[in-house]
Structure formats: structure tokens, C-alpha cells
Amino acid sequence: MPMEELFRLLSFGPDGWGDQILAGTWLTIRLALVSAPAGFVLALLLAYGRDRGSAPVRFLGEAFVTVFRGLPELLTIFIIYYGAQMALTEGLAVLGLAPIEIGQFAAGALALTCVFAAFAADVLLASLRYASGEPADAARALGLKPLHICLFIELPLMLRHALPGLSNLWLALIRDTSLVSVIALVELTRASRLAAAATREPFLFYGIACLIYLALSLISAFGLARLQRLVRRGIEEPR
């Protein structure tokens, strides 16, 4: 393919697909930025619930993690997209209200949140068990109140311990966002698919999509490595 043709296809404006790809990339980033914090909060609740909750709470937490960790992400997305829509429509019908359409973005973000939370709950539970051992014992011996032990001893230690695991999950989340393209959300993969179909240049556009994902992964990995160094400042490296 001649160079000018390549530039024309990737240009911004009516002729090229640059703006669509860029918009798709931005949607991918937004999906990840919404799902990760929501999933993290949910995972924190799950970790504490599984560690110190009553038997039914522990059971529910365990069930949530087993289901969303074990299901293919694609299936999770379908079940949440169609299932939540059906539940909402029927629920509103019972109340005598007109149906509301759940947006694809909300359904996709909810599915990604559940998957992220299930994996993060495992990471955080392991970190919680680590932090609530000797360090919490020491704090108790010093007479700290349970709330203070939780806020000032357990949580900070836990987050530092969990950071590598959570970093991995963030990188996995970026890749998982591509799957919500199946519910017609025009994120990076779907934007590339539309461009590839319209121009008959699949090799070019999927190649570019892969490079953009790779760039997002590399930038994230770089940032997370710096964060890791920051939170481990002044701590002796193991081994």
C-alpha cells in the first residue's frame, strides 16, 4: 500500500478513520477507569466479608468469587447485559413503570467490575491475612483500638502487599475491555472492526489496534512499576 493511502486511511476528518479509532481508544480507557475503582471497592468488601463475616456472608462472598472467576468473561458480559435488562424491565413492569434501556456502557462496565472484583478479592484476601497477622497483633499489644488497627495498620500494609497483584489485574482489565465489543459498544476493538470492514484493510486496522493496546499496557506497566517503587520506599527487598 502506498504511503499516502496509509496516511489518508488514518487521517482525522471525513476521509480517514483516525478520529473513530481515537474515540474508541478513549472509550476503552474510560471503561477501565470506571471498572477498576468500582471493582476495587467491591473486592475490599468481599475480602473483609470472607475473612470476618458471618457464615452466610462468607458463603455469598465465596460464591461471588467462584462464579465470576470461573465464567468466561464473554459469558459474564452476555448474562449481565441481557439478564440485567430483563430483570429491570420486569421489575419496572411490576411497579407499573415504563421500561428503561440499560446502556451498553453501564452493562459492560458492570460486567468488567464483577470480574475485576472477583480476582481482586482473592489478592486482597491474601494481603489481609498477611496484614492481620503479626502486625495487627503488635498493634493490639500496644493498645490500639480495632478501628485504628484496621485504618492505620491493616489497610496500608494490605495495599502495599496487594499492589503487584492488583497491577496485574489492571493490565488484564485493559485487555478484557475488548470483549465488551460483542454488545456493540464501539471501543477500540469494535472501532477497528468497523474501519477494517469499511476499508477492506483488516490487516492494517487490527494491527494498529494491537499496537494501541500494547502501548496502553506498556505505559500502565511503567507507571505501576514506579508506584510500586514509591510504596516500597525504605523497605528492604525480600531475599
Added chain:
Amino acid sequence: MVAALETYGPQLLEGFRTTVALVVLAMLGGFLVAIPLAAARFSRRRALRGLAHAYSWLFRGTPVLAQLFFVYYGAGQFRAELAQFGLWTWFRDPFFCAALTFALNSASYQSEILHGAIRDVPKAQRDAAHALGLSRWACFRAIILPQAALIAMRPLGNELILTVKASAIASVVTVLDLMGVTRMIYGRTFDLGIFIWAAAVYLVIVEAVRHLIAVAERRLARHLHLDDRRDRRKTGRKAPQNGLPLSTRG
């Protein structure tokens, strides 16, 4: 919900078979490609190490769905060239493209696991073998490999689970695996129950693999007294190297 199972049971079973075939091909193919990749990571040549690293990043830094589109639709653009070498009949087949993509993708994860497992065998073991006058190959076969196999066991089992989950992505390029059959049936009946059945099947597969791995690991490691926490730390798996996760697959 049960009626749907009676009508579509045979098709679901067929889909299940396709899923198993995809997973077996991806894992075995991935393992074969992973061996030279892991070996290259130990090479003295910098270029070889760099290439293996780049492969690993390329496949672990991009979603498997984008890779699959790249292979399946991208191949269509080179139809004439592929036909010239008699490869077009292969690349025209979505099942082949999916198996190929999953194998190449899994190879990057498996090579990380193998590389990490071999590297994590304590160096003293190698020194001891050297002191006994064992050749490099004898040392690798008799000393390093058995210990590395044990370390690699759990992460490889994990990778098998992730491959089962990722195999559902093949349905996006019209492969009628378990997920593909499920989507087809939903498209005809709009019965959400079929998704629940598929979910149950996937959960049973994943949990069964998880338990089998745990049992196998306990058996293989019984001489190590894994209940002892200190020993567990020695043989336990290290965090994956160079940032990219061995967790979920997009």
C-alpha cells in the same frame, strides 16, 4: 429451562467437544512453542533473549480478541499469497484460526511460567551437581527439571483454566464451541436459561480442573511436607516477572 436442554442437548454436547478440542490444541501447541521461547530467555545471545521477550510482551500486552481478528480477518487480505502456498484452506477455517491464535497466545504465558520455574530452582542445586561432576545436560535432566516441573505445576494448571475461559472468544468468529452454540440458541429462543446452563458447564469444568491440579500437586510434592509454611515459601510460585499478568485474558 429444562425443555430447552432436551431440545438443544445434542448441539450443546457438540459445542462442548469443540471447546475441548480448542483447549487441547491451544495448550499442546502453546507448550511446544513455549519450550524454545523459554530456552531463548536463558540464551547468552542478547538478540535471542530480546526476541523472546518481545514475543512475550506482544502477546501478553494485547487482547486475544484483537489477535484473533488480526489473524482471521487479516489472513483474508492475503488470500492469493496464502493460496499459493496451499495455506488458504487452513486460514479460511475459523476453528483453525482460533486454535492457532490461542496456541500462540498461550505460548507467551507458558514460556513465562517455564522460564520462571527453571530460574527459581535454587542455584545451590546447580552448584552441587557441578561439584559432583555432572554434565550440564545430566544436571538439567536429573536435578533441575524435576524441581522446575513441580514449581510450574500450579501456574500451568492456572493457564489451563484461563485457556478454557479464553476459548469462548472463538465464538466471536463463528466457531460453534460451547459458547458459540449457546449464543446461537439464544438468538433463536431469547431464553436466558441457556446462558445459565452454559455457565454451569463452564463452572464445572473450571472447578474440576482446579481440584485436579490441587490433588496432583499434593501428590507430587508429598516428599516436601508442603504443610510446613517455611517449605511452602521455598517451592511456592513467585509473582510473574516483568509486569504482565498471568491472570485473566482479554
